[in-house]
Amino acid sequence: MRRRTSPTFDPAAVTPWNARIDGLGFGGDYNPEQWPADVRAEDLHLMREAGVNLLSVAIFAWATIEPREGELEWGWLDDTMDQLHAAGIQVALATATASPPPWLTRRHPEILPQRADGTVLHQGARQSYAVTHPVHRDYALRMTARMAERYGDHPALALWHVDNEIGCHVPRDYSDAAATAFRTWLNERYGTIDRLNDAWGTAFWSQRYATFDDVLPPLVAPMFANPTQQLDFDRFSSDALLDYYRDLRDTLREITPQVPTTTNLMTTSTTKGMDYFSWADDLDVVANDHYTIAADPERHVELALSADLARGVAGGEPWILMEHSTSAVNWQPRNRAKTPAEMLRNSLQHVARGADSVMFFQWRQSRAGAEKFHSAMLPHAGTDTDVWRGTVELGGVLQSLGEVRGSRVEARAALLVDYPAWWAAELDSHPTQDLRYMDEVRSWYSALWRLGVSVDVVPPRADLDGYDLVVAPTLYLVEDEAAANVAAAAERGATVAITFFSGIVDEHDQVRLGGYPGAFRDLLGVRTEEFVPLQVDERVEVVGKAVGGDATADLWSEKTHVLDGTEVVATYDGGPLAGRPAVTRRDVGAGTAWYVGTRLDREGLDALARTLVEESGVRPDLEAPAGVELVRRRSDDGATTWLFAINHTEDDVTIDGVTGVELVGDSAVGGSLPVPAGAVRVLRETPAR
Incomplete structure (x- = not known):
């Protein structure tokens, strides 16, 4: 595995990602390269209507920026950055490396990843690259540097979005490049082959190695592979993906040390490929993607777990919800649509549990490609839709909750x-x-x-x-x-x-x-x-x-x-x-x-x-009916608390024993807080005397 020398870096000199955002962040992935100029103009108008203030841009734009090797077409992205700045919208600008362009994999098929049975994962989808291959790494670093050099001083730039969902589709690569990197990793971990043999228990089944060169990834074998070999390959794979992030991040830091960097993690109860706790120190802010599973009747509980895990990775600090869905997705066996009330509840659950930004995939629903039936903030059917009205409503609610920004969740x-x-x-x-x-x-x-x-x-x-x-x-x-x-x-x-x-x-x-x-x-x-x-x-x-x-x-x-x-x-x-x-x-x-x-x-x-x-003694001080979620965020000085009451039931409920100001409706509460069926209420609590 290749190691870069990290540049001298002063975290205190980094501008907070939300320094030029008033209150909470709101927006999503924006892919203007998919649309003509007149649609992009409409986008800007509708973004203002919805209250959008933060967008992720250029995530899958490599082939658009560089349609042929060395030929760069920046005009559309220059215009996009300028127009978003003029509209008061900040940008989490991607490195554009999430999928290599077809010309790259055609010229260098050796960069393609492989499964344990030797199957090559070809071009035609996304993430068709082996993170350990030096050829791919060189190309990705070159593109990252180009992005930083061109847009590092742009006033719309708030945050670098490194690659995208690293390891999502290829958490384990078994290619020759990965095998070479695995051996290097093992040598660094154990120092000698004897120590590896001892750790792996290779006396069993005549597996003793004479040299690190004999070691392979845990490929498909006649019987169970050595369990410690499998475990170490899991560790190596997580580290290899993190090493890839670090290389791209360090390239950005060398050119734009003042701009924070992150990548969108996937802290869910089903994503096991990366040890995200080991990634935490390398992220200037934790960002997370989360999608509920339509077939799960308690998907709101899984959402809460995943949000708390994201906050745990963040060390309790506020974090960014980088992606979730306004309604249906495209990749589950049956893709159920959400109601606008469910979308609002999902969004505010994340905020209740520490998110300082709510973002979606994506802004405008695609008309082509594998994700054309994935919902968006602006759906195929346009603005006369429940989804669009829900988007606008959410923007208004988040604006009313701006004061919770920077506060933390307390748990015992x-x-x-x-x-x-x-x-x-x-x-x-x-x-x-x-x-x-x-x-x-x-x-x-x-x-x-x-x-x-x-x-x-x-x-x-x-x-x-x-x-x-x-x-x-x-x-x-x-x-x-x-x-x-x-x-x-x-x-x-x-x-x-x-x-x-x-x-x-x-x-x-x-x-x-x-x-x-x-x-x-x-x-x-x-x-x-x-x-x-x-x-x-x-x-x-x-x-x-x-x-x-x-x-x-x-x-x-x-x-x-x-x-x-x-x-x-x-x-x-x-x-x-x-x-x-x-x-x-x-x-x-x-x-x-x-x-x-x-x-x-x-x-x-x-x-x-x-x-x-x-x-x-950790029983909460407030009783809530079954299916009603109560979560508090507290200001850094401890003087102010905000109570989020999220009603996942079909019945109106009342939370007794609370006083303060309800922020969503801007109304005084003097002892009991009504929470209608399927609704969310957020109370700035009156401090106890």
């Missing part, structure tokens, strides 16, 4: 998420292939969401001192330092809950011997001698006050023993594990440590979550 509960643990937990040849890491994360998040508990989603190595409740679902892989960090939270006074298949292996995917859950065995005061995964449709009963009296569990059970001082709070009822512990609790220092050795049904998990919330 932490949900631990770790990408290497995610990768490792879903490797093959495990006790069950039905375990999905993010299913467990989402189950616990949903239980806390239903209780109205605000949650920070953070990695296990994060500073946990500010949290009274810490939940670690299926932390299968954990390093010693992270395990000690979690234990220290309990010692300090937090309630810590750790679930099944946690602490099992170290960073090399090597089992921690002596009984499960390995790294957490002493903290929890339990020892599991073997796992007893459940078969498809098999259920076990679990009884105990902590799970609501009786509950049903599936997927997982364990033959667990408790050590002195550990309390059994729920047991299996019937079957081969009858009477054995299912949930335990142990006093640790000033706090407690809970172990959940099975996957509880919704009712049982809700009861257990309620028990943990009560014990830890």
Whole structure:
């Protein structure tokens, strides 16, 4: 992997991305190269009507700017930048590198990425490049430098948008270029081939390597590939994608050190290819793309989780929602349209959870190409549509909420998420292939969401001192330092809950011997001698006050023993594990440590979550009806709070015990806040005397 020397860089000299934006950002991807001049003129008029103040431009414009190698056509982009500036609209200008032009892949087919079975991914879609190939890297850096040199001083430029959704379509590339870069990465990680052999356990199946030159990516093989080889390739791939971002960013910084840089991440419960926590320090502001899944009846809960994850990557700082959809998308099996009320709720959920900008793909719905049926702010049917009216309404609402800009979400509960643990937990040849890491994360998040508990989603190595409740679902892989960090939270006074298949292996995917859950065995005061995964449709009963009296569990059970001082709070009822512990609790220092050795049904998990919330003292101060989301943002000085009340139900509700000014309707609230069905209300709360 090629390494650039980072230029001397002073973060304090960077102009904030929203320095010339009044209040919250609002806009989306703008692709003027798809339209004639008269349509672009109409765009400017309608953008003013909607209140647009921020656009991403030139994301997929490489072939338009450079239709033939070395022949540059800047006129249309020069005009666009000038016109947007005149309209008072700021630009997140892309490096135009998100897809190489056809002439480049024709001349240099060696830059194309490959799958594990050797299939070459050809030109004709997007992201048809291997990030590790030096030829592609040189061309991408050249285009990035051209953009910076031409537009670095343009008054419309607010932010550099580096490439686009890096790793979205090719999170793992198995090309020859990737193989070479992988070997370099391994040499840097291990130093000697003997250390690699030890970490990978290559004595098994005669896999011992004599030299780094013998190592390949985990290609399609006759049987299971070495699990640590797979895990390290996941780590390498995330680092390779980040290295690509860094190279383009450093090129921009050399020319425009005052302009902030970012790329649009995809922090969702389904995007596992990149360890975004390791990317955070390289982004001047975190930007995220999110799309709800139409078939998911609780997609608003998944949205909340993804937004909290974006905020976690941002270290609690405000972030940018770079893309979401006004209505239907084009890439799901059945692409359901949203109502304008749902679009407004989706947008303000992100704002409630820390976004200082709401943006969409895209401004004007395309008339051609693979995304022509993807919704936009301005749809095919024009302005006499619910989508357009919803766009204008949202622009007005965001304008009324400008004062929340820069404020932060406060939470006393932490949900631990770790990408290497995610990768490792879903490797093959495990006790069950039905375990999905993010299913467990989402189950616990949903239980806390239903209780109205605000949650920070953070990695296990994060500073946990500010949290009274810490939940670690299926932390299968954990390093010693992270395990000690979690234990220290309990010692300090937090309630810590750790679930099944946690602490099992170290960073090399090597089992921690002596009984499960390995790294957490002493903290929890339990020892599991073997796992007893459940078969498809098999259920076990679990009884105990902590799970609501009786509950049903599936997927997982364990033959667990408790050590002195550990309390059994729920047991299996019937079957081969009858009477054995299912949930335990142990006093640790000033706090407690809970172990959940099975996957509880919704009712049982809700009861257990309620028990943990009560014990830890993180129960919110306001009660909300089921399906109504309450989230607070707080000013930096702590003097002002804003309460977001988001009604996901079909019934009108009232939130009691609040006073202040409701910003959406600009009305005084003196004790109770009405929130109509499907609506959002935002209250600037009156400080308590």
